[in-house]
Structures are given as C-alpha cells and as structure tokens.
Amino acid sequence: MPDRAPHDPPRGPARTSGAPGDSAPAPQPTAPDDATAAQRHEATTTERGSFCLARCTCGWSGPARRARSQARADAERHLATAEDADEPAS
DSSP states (O other): OOSSOTTSOOOSSOOOOOOTTOSOOOOOOOOOSSOOTTTOOOEEEEEETTEEEEEETTSOBOOOBSSHHHHHHHHHHHHHHHHHHHSOOO
C-alpha cells in the first residue's frame, strides 16, 4: 500500500504530452536589486569522489584537489582576487 491517500496528487515531475503549446513557459529567475549573481561572489567547496574543488556563483571553478584545505585556499584566493577586481578605480 502506498503511504499516501488516493486523492493526493502524484509525486515527481509533471508530465506533459509533448505537443507544442501545451505547457506554460518556465518562470525566469529574477536578479536581486543590489547586485546580480555574476557580480556577487560566494565560493563553496564540492566533493566529487575522493576529490574536492571550489566553485563560485560567478562561474569560476578551481582545480580538483585531494585535500579539502587546498580547495578552501583556492576559494579564498579567488574571493580576494574578485574583491580587488570589483572595487572601482580611484
């Protein structure tokens, strides 16, 4: 027996018939008022198997490292470089 009542909608992605004009257009993401995602830098580390790499919201990605500390250092260097590049020239 399923763990949901028979009147509950099915779980999972919505199915479409595939005919043109059947589905509504996907909503477009909106950018924050103060900065766009390309201007804001937020770096994180991601693990892939035995490797760890740093990624940023601007699209930058560091090299795959076996040591998490090295991936974090890559992210810190990127953020420092990005902050220097984002500052307006005096």
